[in-house]
Amino acid sequence: MSERSGFWAELSRHRLALASVVVLGVLSAACLGAPLLAPYAFDAIDLSSIQQAPSEDHLMGTDDLGRDLFTRVLYGGRVSLLIGVLSAVLATVLGSAVGVVAGFYGRAVDNVLMRMTDVAYAIPTLPLLIVLASYTEATAVSMAVVVGLLSWMTTARVVRGEVLSLKEMAFVEAARSLGASSGRIIWRHLLPNALGPIVVGATLAVGNAIILESSLSFLGLGVQPPTPTWGNMLMDAQATMATKPWLTIFPGLAILLTVLAVNFIGDGLQDALDPSARSSR
């Protein structure tokens, strides 16, 4: 009995991952196509229709300047997704590089890099981000860089562990004895085989970065208005939350849905790439 329901649980989990790919695809397409799709301009102020509840004209209502919320959620998604993907790529490249080098060269190199990782790990991320973000007028790219620079540590540790075990395997020994250079071994043998955890880590990093970005924007440190982001829309909404709840609900739902989809994909990938982890999670 339980075996059978386990099968359904797993199938439904993978279905969730597949559904998430679709949801995320639609969402990204809608955000990227915002200039074509959005019914209004994101900064079109319409004082005749301020703070309207969701209606046919304004699917998600309007804000205190009469701007269409649906339009702004679409445009806000561009920034959030861009920052999420860009910083995840940065964190993954950085983390993989540190992890591979530390794991491959071992000894002093490993020691130095891993102690650096420990230090970076020990500093509370969000407070440090807050300080760094306050230094510059935030743009999407600068935000992505800052978030990425503070999110590489987990990947570094995982990749190092992976490389340490791969290094001992016969095929790496064989490549070495055939005179392959270190660079070639890393590039052709170690990285491709550590790709599973790297990809899973990168996926989860996207979700994390979106939450971090929105938290910063919420505190007023993110990309500045009038460019909408999900975070700064929520910051604006806080004051009128009691009377205009839709201003709070929709941008938050957008974040939740996006991060949920990304995490489901990460989870599905992890199942697919590491069958042994399946039953225990």
Add this chain to the structure above:
Amino acid sequence: MTAYILRRVLQMVPLLLGITVILFAVIQAAPGGPEGALLESGRFIDPSVVEAYRARLGVDQPVPVQYVRWIGAALRGDLGVSFSTTRPVTEMIIERLPATLELMGSAFVLAAILAFLIGTLSAVRQYSWFDHLSTSASFLGIAMPVFWFGLILQLVFGVWLGWLPVAGTGSLSGGGLLNHLQYLVLPSIVLSLRYVAGWSRYLRGSLLGALRADYIRTARAKGLSEGAVVGVHGLRNALIPVVSIMALNLAGLFGGAVITETIFAWPGIGRMFVQAMFARDYPLLMGILLLGSVMVVVFNLVADIVYAALDPRIRYE
């Protein structure tokens, strides 16, 4: 055990040094230097405070010298004087620390209890409706931005239902303990959400793994009740990694407290941190960052000790 702890404490020293170097560099990297950034902001500030700051670090000295002077003072508990209040940073932190520890503590306890119950039940009833429900809920909990969850709770319980206060702490002297606890409820729930989700998942996986072990079969072969099999033999093993993760995550609670305190106007260090950031009060920011980092390092140590204490296989050599 004592030697083990001592060795671990000694290992903390280089880690803490590394952290202070990074933090010092980050603060120095403020455009125009910490005090310059402040002056440029056009905010009024007592010139004598800035002068004292410059003299204290010796800004005409090379940066490494400044660092040494700063860390020397920090070791004596002197974190400098706040730009915005002209009061000693140490004093300001100590004043706000209890509120933050109270919030972190209640969130931690709440998360631990809920995660224990949910994780255990999900594992014992694997693939039941409860397991599916808790799995879905935990995905939601992890994907939910803390601040948005806070806003929604304020909206539902504060505004719509009117059951709970949405900001402040209530005064212990005026309203009494019960009144004060009412203010604690929502922030604690918000801060604990992520950890309830994470820990319950982790415990579930860990317990499922333990329940497949040979010694569980031995325990069943002895005729022990299912409660004893799961509770004594399963959980005793499954909790070891979970408890050490919990200790590690205590540090993450500090970051979460920054957001939570800001939303709920909770008068703790996190809220003060955000205020200090807007005031460009770098000595205060630096002090709080340092405190947060020390907390992380200390909780790491606690995690190691807890792990070693719970798992008899770990020898302390």
Add this chain to the structure above:
Amino acid sequence: MSGRTGRTEDAARASEPEVVAGADGAGGSRTVEPVLSVRNLTTRFHTRSGTVHAVNGISYELRAGETLALVGESGSGKSVSALSVMGLVPPPGTIEHGQVLLNGRDLLQASERERRDVRGREVAMVFQDPMTSLNPVLTVGRQLAEPLRRHLGMGAREARAASAALMKRVGIPNPADRLSDHPHQFSGGQRQRIMIAMALACRPSVLIADEPTTALDVTIQAQIVALVRELQDEMGMAILWITHDLALVAGFADRVAVMYGGTIVEEAGVGELYADPRHPYTRGLLASLPRLDDPRARLTSIEGRPPDLKAPPTSCPFASRCDWAVDRCEKEVPPLMDVPSVSGRSGPGQHRSACWRWDDLGGAVDAAFPGRAEAGEFA
């Protein structure tokens, strides 16, 4: 192997049908009731990729003080059949039908609560790997005390004293001091001794030993076997000894049941099985044993692969690997049939073979095995 002769006498006594007056007097005589009687036990695993027919209707009986060796290769269903007796078949396995009569009571009809009262008290089990079968984070004292407190209602202090006595009995030095040690502080052999102490704590009437020596060094194996035999003499429990090693059990089992493909293919007294195996699989197993008297002799092995258990048996499970197979073997599943005993004794359960051609087989296999000379006594 010293004391072998004495054991065979014991064995002969134990397996000899003892005649007692029937209660009603009408039926004449009957044999002593077995402590454990397994009838038509069938256990299947309903997995995603199909149903695995792990145990297909096996039957055997076990009397007080007797040792029955259940021999088979891995996947033959011997361990699953033991777990079925304990009621510990892991999901997705289920016991489809059959009876497990322990002292006359059918455990498969009992409630889970009643079965828990039986486990560890009337029937106990020792597992293969002593490294993983003890809980690593609990002291051995605590683990030893568990059955005592659970079944005998001992208090903490009493259980501690009894645990120390048990440790002493199984040969752990300084037992009182070592109760507060954890499993990793003991050697593999010591851990298996502790497992045995734990299993026998409540003096069960049946001990199931599932390859208890497989994970141990050869010298330790002999010690563990000797310990279990000593304890059996002392406590008089029946033992179901599961093993893949036919040579190991030659020295101390009273009877041997050979399992193949989820069924018992042959069962006989130990001497008779070695002297006159009546199933081609048993013969193959015996031929594959190394000869102690002639090290140059070639070892033979059984060609082919074990049967696929995904389908219910429709032929003799061994037919595809069998040199003796005839058409009938492919068409009809052979039941266990009574074979006339060489020892002169005959009657139900003495010697059974599930081979259509048992009559064509016979005589000793040309291979040496421990205790073969003694086994010759029967011939």
